[in-house]
Amino acid sequence: MSTPEFSLSVFYLRQIAEQIRSIGGDVEHWLAHSQLDEAQLADSSLQIPYAELRLLIGAALSSTKEPALGLLVGERLVANTHGILGYAAINSASLRQAVQLLAHYLRVRTSLVLLSYEIHGDQFRLVFSEPVPLGEIRRPVLEAVILTIKNLLDHIAMGSCNVSEVAFPFDAPDYAALAQDLFKCELRYGQAWAGIALPLNSIDLPLKMADPASFQDAVQICQRELDKLLKSESLSTQLRRIMLEKQGGFPSLNVMARLLHLTPRTLHRRLLQEQTSYKEIIEDVRHTLALEYLKSGQLSIQEIAYMLGYSDIANFRRAFKRWEQLAPSLYRLRMVPSRIK
Structure with missing residues (x-):
């Protein structure tokens, strides 16, 4: 099986570095597991390839001895830290439009996970899947990504639509109480899917921060970034x-x-x-x-x-x-x- 050509924006690696530093870890020693130095973490255009990222996340888990690292990193990522994609989401007309945007353009931030959406009974589900098996980094990656997107949805909804539940395809960890504190909604482990459920009857409510002109401008930039990525493949x-x-x-x-x-x-x-x-x-x-x-x-x-x-x-x-x-x-x-x- 060939090496997957999937990647993550270096910005998110920088958040891992900051989390390591905040608990007294040695960032320079951590980066020694890769070809990166700390100066490169400031290069917003850099995409970290899958193989190197997998090595670094594994090293971060090992060196910090913090099993909840994914959650702690996800909690650091507020709405305005996702570049032009986050800006577009903030200006969306409804949560449905925001989710459709994220599903289409998430790749400009990371290709480690795919986002799709579906209607399940009275739920509107955001479903995250792995385009390649993530192996030992599966839990921290899914926890970080899902918490990040959940917090983004909470920010743009401003209370108009609360997340019904969050689902994970693995058993509850020892730090489940911490996860509950961070997600602030029902958590369901051992599920057949990974993602976020929203009440179907609320996803089309108008959002207070909606700005159609800003949204369209941001989408055009997202499309240019996506086109550039696709051309390089x-x-x-x-x-x-x-x-x-x-x-x-x-x-x-x-x-x-x-x-x-x-x-x-x-x-x-x-x-x-x-x-x-x-x-x-x-x-x-x-x-x-x-x-x-x-x-x-x-x-x-x-x-x-x-x-x-x-x-x-x-x-x-x-x-x-x-x-x-x-x-x-x-x-x-x-x-x-x-x-x-």
């Missing part, structure tokens, strides 16, 4: 991102070429130039999603096989044994202890 990364966002939808090469405004021959040729192929990318994405689905424990192996486009569960088992050198059922058993922690 390799073609193979674009394909992986599209497939991961679809969470199991695998268009044919011809359909994907049409989506990208390319001919099938051009798409094939450009992938060869990147030393890969459409088949290899689909295989890589299936591998990534299989690991995520198995770790979540929410789907049966037969359901996972179906989600990944295998008509025969035996074919999925063979593919998984080729990827991980063990059966999917054994992999899931091995992952259960780390998932519960």
